[in-house]
Amino acid sequence: MRRLATLLSILALFCLPARTLNRAEFATLIAQLSEPEGYFDTDNLISNESTFLTVAGHLRALPRGGVYLGVGPDQNYSYIAHLRPQLAFLVDIRRGNLLEHLLFRDLFARSRNRLEYLCLLLGRALPPDLSAWDPKPVADLVRYLDRAPRQTRSTSLADSGLPLSPADRRTIASFHQRFQADGLDLRFNSHGREPRPYYPRLRDLVLATDAAGHPASYLAREDDFRYLQQMHRENRILPVTGNLAGEKTLGAIAAHLRREKLSLVAIYTSNVEQYLSRGGELDRFAANLGAFPRAPGALVIRSGMGPYARGNNYSDQLVQPLDALLAGYAAGRLRTFADLINASQP
Numbered sequence: 338m339r340r341l342a343t344l345l346s347i348l349a350l351f352c353l354p355a356r357t358l359n360r361a362e363f364a365t366l367i368a369q370l371s372e373p374e375g376y377f378d379t380d381n382l383i384s385n386e387s388t389f390l391t392v393a394g395h396l397r398a399l400p401r402g403g404v405y406l407g408v409g410p411d412q413n414y415s416y417i418a419h420l421r422p423q424l425a426f427l428v429d430i431r432r433g434n435l436l437e438h439l440l441f442r443d444l445f446a447r448s449r450n451r452l453e454y455l456c457l458l459l460g461r462a463l464p465p466d467l468s469a470w471d472p473k474p475v476a477d478l479v480r481y482l483d484r485a486p487r488q489t490r491s492t493s494l495a496d497s498g499l500p501l502s503p504a505d506r507r508t509i510a511s512f513h514q515r516f517q518a519d520g521l522d523l524r525f526n527s528h529g530r531e532p533r534p535y536y537p538r539l540r541d542l543v544l545a546t547d548a549a550g551h552p553a554s555y556l557a558r559e560d561d562f563r564y565l566q567q568m569h570r571e572n573r574i575l576p577v578t579g580n581l582a583g584e585k586t587l588g589a590i591a592a593h594l595r596r597e598k599l600s601l602v603a604i605y606t607s608n609v610e611q612y613l614s615r616g617g618e619l620d621r622f623a624a625n626l627g628a629f630p631r632a633p634g635a636l637v638i639r640s641g642m643g644p645y646a647r648g649n650n651y652s653d654q655l656v657q658p659l660d661a662l663l664a665g666y667a668a669g670r671l672r673t674f675a676d677l678i679n680a681s682q683p
């Protein structure tokens with residue numbers, strides 16, 4: 338009986354209906370969870386992780402539901418599409434990341450399908466037969482975008498309820514202008530340095546594959562795009578300004594999950610732990626993670642970059658069970674980023 342009760346309690350974590358947030362709740366929750374922004378020396382408009390989808394199989398193997406938490410721009414959408422969580426928090430130390438996600442949110446709201454989303458994002462003319470593109474493979478969409486006439490697109494920003502200053506609106510418009518100017522050749526950019534030639538272009542990320550070689554980005558399948566679109570419509574993807582090792586944001590999200598009887602199913606840290614290790618902040622990050630209600634089998638997704646990448650790639654995507662991370666940290670086995678990489682698996 339005890340085993341049955343435990344199983345039923347676990348299932349309940351994933352069977353609770355997702356709660357739609359209205360505009361006021363969405364804006365209020367983001368404000369309550371956010372903390373003052375910090376500095377990071379990249380624009381981070383797109384990822385520089387060419388291998389980010391090699392772990393997609395691990396995500397598809399997890400039970401659907403629960404809560405996803407991730408850092409950075411739209412690579413998170415691909416992870417969300419594979420996980421199908423009830424709720425997602427996109428946490429980044431830069432307020433610019435929050436503003437970029439408001440741009441994406443606006444484009445999701447205005448788009449009828451994947452191709453229109455990409456045309457609005459990149460400033461390209463729509464085909465006359467837009468609906469006929471729904472079943473087409475993503476490679477066909479990319480070929481269309483390569484030959485489509487340019488068409489300047491404005492940033493209308495569907496009202497999110499979040500107060501935006503004139504500077505915020507200028508920042509969002511400048512992000513959109515970059516996407517339209519560079520198109521599918523856009524690369525990750527560090528301030529004061531030219532983009533590295535091995536950084537992936539936007540087209541590489543859109544066409545990225547899983548470990549089996551299958552297209553796996555959130556733009557690969559129309560049903561994945563529509564799932565994300567519905568989450569945005571219901572205000573269940575919340576961009577938040579915060580530090581993973583900070584004193585407020587992760588603790589506040591963990592408290593929210595406990596109130597809502599939700600559990601964390603995956604957290605994507607990119608290579609943020611590398612910077613936390615350098616700054617002596619891994620202990621605070623581990624303490625923040627320990628406060629979360631966790632789903633059985635919950636995973637940490639991380640990136641080994643540069644010298645931490647295995648094989649011949651610049652980046653290497655890895656996973657680790659969250660419980661194993663917390664146990665290893667408590668036992669003193671995991672104290673550096675190298676330790677975390679060595680304890681992870683592809």
